[in-house]
Amino acid sequence: MVTVPSHWYNIAADLPIPLPPVRDPDTGPSRIELLTKILPSVLIDQEFSGERWIPIPDEVRRMYEKVGRPTPYRRAENLERALGLKDVHIYYKFEGVLPSGSHKLNTALAQAYYAKQDGAEEVVTETSAGQWGLATSIAAALFGMRCTIFMTRASYRSKPQRRILMQVLGATVHPSPSELTEIGRKLLEQDREHPGSLGIAISEAVEYVLKEPEKRRYLPGSVMEFVLIHQTVIGLEAIEQMPEQPDIVIACVGGGSNFGGFTYPMIGMKLREEGFEKTRFIAVESKAAPKLTSGRYMYDHPDTSGILPLIKMYTLGKDFVPPPIHAAGLRYHGAAPSLSILVKLGIVEAVAYEQEEVMKAAQLFARCEGIIPAPESAHAIKAVIDVARKSSPGTVIAFNLSGHGLLDTDAYSKVLGIQ
Amino acid sequence: MVHVPINVSSCTKLILYLTATYPSTATFLNILETVSSIVDLFEIGVPTNNPKYDGPTVRMTHRAAELKGMEALDVLKGNVPRDFVIMAYMEDHVDKLELFLKKCAEVGARGVLMPDLLFDYYEMVEKFVNECRKFGLEPCFFISSKFPYREVERLVELRPLFIYLGLQACSGVRLPIFIERNVKIYRNIIGDRCPLIVGFAIKSPDDVKLLKRLRVDGIVIGSAFIKELSRCGIECGLKLLESLKRALVE
Numbered sequence: 001m002v003t004v005p006s007h008w009y010n011i012a013a014d015l016p017i018p019l020p021p022v023r024d025p026d027t028g029p030s031r032i033e034l035l036t037k038i039l040p041s042v043l044i045d046q047e048f049s050g051e052r053w054i055p056i057p058d059e060v061r062r063m064y065e066k067v068g069r070p071t072p073y074r075r076a077e078n079l080e081r082a083l084g085l086k087d088v089h090i091y092y093k094f095e096g097v098l099p100s101g102s103h104k105l106n107t108a109l110a111q112a113y114y115a116k117q118d119g120a121e122e123v124v125t126e127t128s129a130g131q132w133g134l135a136t137s138i139a140a141a142l143f144g145m146r147c148t149i150f151m152t153r154a155s156y157r158s159k160p161q162r163r164i165l166m167q168v169l170g171a172t173v174h175p176s177p178s179e180l181t182e183i184g185r186k187l188l189e190q191d192r193e194h195p196g197s198l199g200i201a202i203s204e205a206v207e208y209v210l211k212e213p214e215k216r217r218y219l220p221g222s223v224m225e226f227v228l229i230h231q232t233v234i235g236l237e238a239i240e241q242m243p244e245q246p247d248i249v250i251a252c253v254g255g256g257s258n259f260g261g262f263t264y265p266m267i268g269m270k271l272r273e274e275g276f277e278k279t280r281f282i283a284v285e286s287k288a289a290p291k292l293t294s295g296r297y298m299y300d301h302p303d304t305s306g307i308l309p310l311i312k313m314y315t316l317g318k319d320f321v322p323p324p325i326h327a328a329g330l331r332y333h334g335a336a337p338s339l340s341i342l343v344k345l346g347i348v349e350a351v352a353y354e355q356e357e358v359m360k361a362a363q364l365f366a367r368c369e370g371i372i373p374a375p376e377s378a379h380a381i382k383a384v385i386d387v388a389r390k391s392s393p394g395t396v397i398a399f400n401l402s403g404h405g406l407l408d409t410d411a412y413s414k415v416l417g418i419q
Numbered sequence: 420m421v422h423v424p425i426n427v428s429s430c431t432k433l434i435l436y437l438t439a440t441y442p443s444t445a446t447f448l449n450i451l452e453t454v455s456s457i458v459d460l461f462e463i464g465v466p467t468n469n470p471k472y473d474g475p476t477v478r479m480t481h482r483a484a485e486l487k488g489m490e491a492l493d494v495l496k497g498n499v500p501r502d503f504v505i506m507a508y509m510e511d512h513v514d515k516l517e518l519f520l521k522k523c524a525e526v527g528a529r530g531v532l533m534p535d536l537l538f539d540y541y542e543m544v545e546k547f548v549n550e551c552r553k554f555g556l557e558p559c560f561f562i563s564s565k566f567p568y569r570e571v572e573r574l575v576e577l578r579p580l581f582i583y584l585g586l587q588a589c590s591g592v593r594l595p596i597f598i599e600r601n602v603k604i605y606r607n608i609i610g611d612r613c614p615l616i617v618g619f620a621i622k623s624p625d626d627v628k629l630l631k632r633l634r635v636d637g638i639v640i641g642s643a644f645i646k647e648l649s650r651c652g653i654e655c656g657l658k659l660l661e662s663l664k665r666a667l668v669e
Contacts, residue, residue: 012565020538021472021563022588030475033592041595048588048596050565050604225565309588 002240004064006056009232011264011338012225013052014271016345019225019337020312023299031309037213038206038308039220040114046226054229056110063109063142069233071097073241078368083385087393090384091246092401093238093262094371102374102403103258104135104221107230112139115217122146124209125219126176126201128155129328129376130162131403132221137169147171148216150178150204152196152331154324161407176201181208183305197321198255198332203305210307222255223302223311223336231261234400239265245275246398248387250282252379253292253350254329256336259283262400264338267347281348282387283339284379286330286358289322291315292343292350300334313340325355326411327375351383358382359415362405374403375411425460425502425581427611431631431667432459434616435660436506436590436641438480439463439491446653447485448498453653457660461503462532462639466491467511472534474591474619476642489522496526504530504559504580509540509547516547520554530557530580537562537570548577559583564601568608575613581637582609587619591642602633622659624666631667638667 012019024030035044046054056064076090095103115123123140126149127133133149140147149171156163156175163173176196177184181204187194194200202220209216220227249266251259269275285292291314300315302308315334316322322331335343342348355375362378364385365371373381380399388397405412412418425432435458440447451461464470466484470477484491488511495503505528512519512533523531531551536544537560551558557580562571564585574582584605586598602617609615617630618639630638640663647655 010565013568015567016570017541018537018563018566018570021585023471024475024478024589026469030589030592032474032588032594035588036594044594045596048564048594048601050601052568 002070002237004061004069005233005236006061007053008056008229009236009265009268010049010052010054010229011260011268013050014268015338015341016271017341019341022309022311025306025310031307034307035309038209038218040111040118040120040217042114042117043111043226046229047224057113060110060113063113064106064233067098067105067109070237070241071095071234073238076369079365082364082368083388085388088388088391089244089396090388091242091396091398093234093398094401095234096371096374096401096404100131100135100138101406102131102135103231103234103261103400104132105138106233106261107227107257108132108135108139108219109142110230111219112136112143112145115219116143116145118217120145120215120217122148122216123219124148124205124216125221126150126198126205127221128152128198128201128331129374130155130159130166130407131329131374133166133171133173134162136219137166137171140171141169148208149173150176150201150208152176152198152201152328154195155328158324158410159328159407176204178204180204183207195321195324197304199304199318202303203307206303206307207305222257222332223334225336225338227257228260228264228336228338231257232265234261235263235265238262238398242398244396246279246396248280248282248391248395248397250284250380250383250387250397250399252330252376252402253283253285253335253339254376255332255334256339258400258402260336260339267342282383283343283348283350284383285350285352286325286327286379287352287354288325289316289331289333290352291333291335293352297340297344302334311337313337314343326359326408326415327355327379329376330379353379353382356415359411361385363416371401372405373401374405375408377402378405425614425637427614427636431635432616432637433457433660433664433667434460434462434637434639435644436462436464436618436639438466438477438484440466440485440494441480441483443485444494448494450653450656451499454657454660455500457664458501460637461499461501462506463495463499463503465505465507467508469508469510471508471510472589474589474642476591476645480645492522492526495528499527502529504528504532506532506534509533509536509543513540517550520550520556524554524556528556530559532559532561532583534561536560544577561585562605564596566605571605571608575609579613581614581616583639584615584617585619586617586621590619593620599629599633602630602635606634624662627663627666
């Protein structure tokens with residue numbers, strides 16, 4: 001019987017080379033110092049922790065159980081048959097069973113818990129597709145806190161379902177760019193129909209927190225190392241659930257929390273020579289935001305306005321605004337520093353796909369396995385299908401189905417021409 | 420020059436960080452002389468235009484230093500009354516590393532610490548060590564609070580003068596980081612095989628007492644001293660160092 005892990009895993013302890021430190025830019029006040037006014041204090045500690053295994057507080061573990069962890073790990077036998085595979089096995093971990101419909105709740109619960117410990121009354125964040133916003137709204141509701149969300153304008157309009165659910169849960173949701181912040185007003189002056197981006201929404205959320213730092217805490221949905229650390233419950237559970245060790249492990253990448261959460265416990269074992277020695281790890285991104293396949297490895301801000309410290313990562317530049325796509329959760333300019341290092345070293349491979357081919361793969365998966373995947377997760381499915389078709393008999397593939405797409409009917413109707 | 424052994428022992432050393440020729444060459448030399456009876460070792464930064472991994476206080480000293488680069492190094496020759504190590508960014512010297520290390524040796528440095536070596540120039544670690552040894556310098560390594568365990572082992576094997584653990588994200592800025600845990604992790608990995616010194620945002624006797632209990636071999640004071648210097652001159656800086664030294668020997 002698999003249980004909720006007692007610890008999170010911190011891959012920093014096992015990386016082949018060290019993570020470059022966060023940095024302040026050359027001018028202006030110290031962004032590093034500013035973190036104390038923005039983030040819950042324990043999260044700052046976890047960001048700079050040398051501990052390989054970080055204990056999960058009992059209350060967070062109970063919350064994990066309450067929302068349905070451990071999540072299932074299943075074999076996609078119908079997909080295998082549909083692809084005509086000969087003795088190639090495909091498995092998936094399904095995070096879509098959580099009440100948020102995605103993996104995002106794993107860190108939202110931990111972050112809200114720590115924010116409350118700090119005495120905060122309100123949690124503030126950004127969201128694009130709405131998965132992170134919904135997860136934060138649920139976590140805030142469970143811990144009895146107010147919640148304010150800056151949702152990229154493109155998604156605010158195209159994905160009203162998740163916005164409505166956030167509001168049902170008690171959150172206040174603003175389209176980003178908004179009139180509430182200086183950066184929002186500046187961008188709206190330039191373009192009243194600005195689609196927004198995750199980078200802009202992060203900037204707005206942080207600026208909003210800084211207006212009342214004693215009451216508010218900012219909760220980031222990805223990129224920061226502590227977010228990836230919290231998400232490792234996915235991979236730690238999966239390792240316990242696997243009937244056979246995979247040869248290829250695949251997950252999609254927005255900022256890296258889904259990928260890191262699923263793969264890092266396995267990559268860690270590989271780096272420590274405790275297992276998964278021959279396993280390949282593939283990160284799948286959108287061609288609309290191809291930081292891992294076309295970005296530069298350099299110091300950049302995780303947010304558009306440069307309020308947060310510089311981190312070294314693969315980036316398309318903080319001012320990059322990805323075109324609106326259905327997988328809004330992948331519309332981000334950078335990738336987590338640890339993932340960036342792993343890609344740079346060749347330990348993780350990266351591929352990028354166009355939206356259309358991804359959504360076709362999603363449809364095939366839905367018709368085989370009865371689960372409609374989120375457009376983000378469908379990127380992983382597309383890679384799984386491509387890899388499986390080229391695999392020799394005996395190959396085992398595992399991927400993380402990070403969320404369901406039950407609230408993404410707009411995406412499916414447009415791309416697949418379904419009325 | 421007074422030589423104090425830096426080794427694994429029950430006696431924690433007091434190390435003072437100064438940026439060469441800050442706030443002026445004359446005052447810098449005066450500081451060295453004034454505090455030399457209290458300080459066990461000096462860490463002297465080579466002023467640079469890009470002190471990228473430093474916090475706001477140390478950055479300010481780099482910008483305000485009277486001389487920059489090699490010129491600032493020249494000032495040290497025969498003027499540092501205690502053992503000292505040079506702190507410089509590899510980024511500034513990567514194209515002429517041999518020349519730079521030769522200069523460090525000429526001015527009497529005992530060792531060299533390059534805080535960006537292990538993060539931005541990892542492939543150059545062995546070259547750095549070999550070049551240091553060629554000129555009779557002892558290599559020193561800076562690690563962060565989330566440094567890979569296996570790589571720390573590798574550094575120990577290279578027999579540095581010390582390994583310097585940055586307790587915070589950058590110098591002089593205190594974040595809510597559980598430093599006891601991080602120090603214990605790296606002390607356990609390193610064991611007694613190599614001196615472990617720590618720095619960043621250490622400013623009070625209580626900080627020093629805590630770190631001494633954690634069996635570190637040296638503590639580096641930087642931003643706190645510079646702030647005292649800016650506030651009311653060398654006398655205040657001296658008083659701070661005296662209070663920290665008392666906490667160390669109590």
